[in-house]
Amino acid sequence: MELSRFCLALLATAFVSSLANAQTTTVLYKERVVEIEQTLPDASDLWVKPADLTRINDFELKPQGACLAELCIPVLQDRDSDLYVTRQNQGWFNVTELADILQQSWTTDYGARVWSFGGMPVDRRAFFESAEAPNFSLSDREGNPVRLSDYRGKQVLILTWASW
Amino acid sequence: MPVWQVIYEELKKVNPNFEIISFAQDSGGEADAGPILDAANVTYTSVIDTNHHISALYNLVNVPSAVWVDEEGKIVRINEGTYAQSHGAFGTDEYLPIVRDWAENGADSPYVWNEEQVTEKIFQRTTEAEKAQPTFRLGTFFFAQGNDEKAEQYWSLAQELDPTSWNYLRQDLKYEQGGSAGPEWRARRDSIESAGGTYYAPLDIEENTANN
Numbered sequence: 001m002e003l004s005r006f007c008l009a010l011l012a013t014a015f016v017s018s019l020a021n022a023q024t025t026t027v028l029y030k031e032r033v034v035e036i037e038q039t040l041p042d043a044s045d046l047w048v049k050p051a052d053l054t055r056i057n058d059f060e061l062k063p064q065g066a067c068l069a070e071l072c073i074p075v076l077q078d079r080d081s082d083l084y085v086t087r088q089n090q091g092w093f094n095v096t097e098l099a100d101i102l103q104q105s106w107t108t109d110y111g112a113r114v115w116s117f118g119g120m121p122v123d124r125r126a127f128f129e130s131a132e133a134p135n136f137s138l139s140d141r142e143g144n145p146v147r148l149s150d151y152r153g154k155q156v157l158i159l160t161w162a163s164w
Numbered sequence: 165m166p167v168w169q170v171i172y173e174e175l176k177k178v179n180p181n182f183e184i185i186s187f188a189q190d191s192g193g194e195a196d197a198g199p200i201l202d203a204a205n206v207t208y209t210s211v212i213d214t215n216h217h218i219s220a221l222y223n224l225v226n227v228p229s230a231v232w233v234d235e236e237g238k239i240v241r242i243n244e245g246t247y248a249q250s251h252g253a254f255g256t257d258e259y260l261p262i263v264r265d266w267a268e269n270g271a272d273s274p275y276v277w278n279e280e281q282v283t284e285k286i287f288q289r290t291t292e293a294e295k296a297q298p299t300f301r302l303g304t305f306f307f308a309q310g311n312d313e314k315a316e317q318y319w320s321l322a323q324e325l326d327p328t329s330w331n332y333l334r335q336d337l338k339y340e341q342g343g344s345a346g347p348e349w350r351a352r353r354d355s356i357e358s359a360g361g362t363y364y365a366p367l368d369i370e371e372n373t374a375n376n
Contacts, residue, residue, distance in 0.1 A: 133238065151233070158230060160189050
C-alpha cells in the first residue's frame with residue numbers, strides 16, 4: 001500500500017516536471033518576434049502565461065476575459081476550459097484558440113517551436129470598411145522606428161519595390 | 165529608385181508636407197536592397213521589409229505598388245502597379261503626372277478617390293489566402309536562419325495558399341534558376357493574361373467626378 005502510494009507520488013512528480021516546456025518558443029506576429037520561456041507541451045495549441053499573451057498580441061487577461069481595447073473575449077478562470085487552464089497554481093492561456101475565435105490565421109513549425117500569426121480581422125475592419133490606413137511600426141536602415149501614425153498632417157506616398 | 169529620388173526632391177519644393185516611405189519587399193534584407201538604395205542616394209524614408217509586412221497589411225500583390233495616405237491617415241488611392249516611368253517592357257509614364265497633381269492640389273486633386281472608391285479597390289483575399297501570410301513569414305524566419313530547406317517548404321506552401329500574390333512567387337524565384345523574371349514567371353504571367361487576367365491591377369487614371 002505504502003509502496004504504491006510512493007510510486008504514484010513519483011509518477012506525479014515526473015508528470016509535473018514535464019508539464020511546462022522549458023525550451024524557448026518563438027512567436028511571430030505583426031512586426032514582432034517574441035521569445036517565450038515557458039509553454040505547455042502541446043503540438044496543436046500554443047499555451048502561454050497571461051503576461052506572455054500580452055507580449056504576443058496586446059491582449060490582457062482581466063477578470064472579465066481576454067481584452068484588447070473595448071473588445072473582451074470571456075474567459076472562465078476558476079475552472080479549465082479550451083482557452084484557459086490552471087496547472088500548479090499557474091494559469092495558462094491558449095493563444096491559438098483565441099486566434100480561432102477571432103478568425104485570425106496562424107501556422108506552426110512545432111519541431112522548431114515557432115508559431116506564426118496573421119492579421120486579426122477585428123484589427124482590419126477600419127481598413128476594409130472606412131479606408132483607414134493601417135498603422136505600422138517598422139525600422140528604417142538606421143534602426144529608427146517608422147510609424148505611419150507619426151505622419152499625421154503629411155501626404156504620404158507608400159511605395160513598394162524589390163531587388164528581385 | 166533614382167527616378168523617385170528626383171521626383172521626391174521636386175515635389176518637396178512644391179509641397180513640404182509631401183513624403184515618400186518606400187518598402188523593399190526583400191527577404192534577403194540589407195544585402196539585397198541596400199546597394200540599390202545607396203546607389204540612388206535615397207533621402208526619403210526607406211524600410212527594408214524582409215517579411216513583406218506592408219504588402220500583407222495593405223493587400224498588395226506585386227511590386228511596385230503604391231498607396232496614397234492623406235493628412236488624416238485615410239487612404240485616397242490604393243492597389244496599383246506604379247512605375248515612375250516606362251522602361252523596356254515594363255512601366256508607364258502615366259502615373260507620375262497624377263502623383264504630381266496630388267502633391268500640388270492635395271484633397272482637391274481629381275485623382276483622389278473617396279472612401280467608397282478606395283474600399284472597392286482594396287484587393288480581397290480568401291480565408292485560405294489569409295493563411296499564406298503567416299506561412300510566408302515562417303519561411304522568412306527560417307531563411308534568415310540559413311535554413312533554406314524549410315524556407316523553401318513554407319514559401320512554396322504560401323504560394324499554394326495564395327496564388328494571387330506575385331510577391332511570394334517572385335521572392336522565391338529569386339533564389340531559383342532563372343530569377344524572378346525567368347521562364348517560370350513568364351509562363352505564369354502568360355497563363356494569367358491569356359485567361360483575361362492582369363499581372364498588375366490596371367491603372368485607373370480617370371479624373372474623379374464623384375468628388376465634384
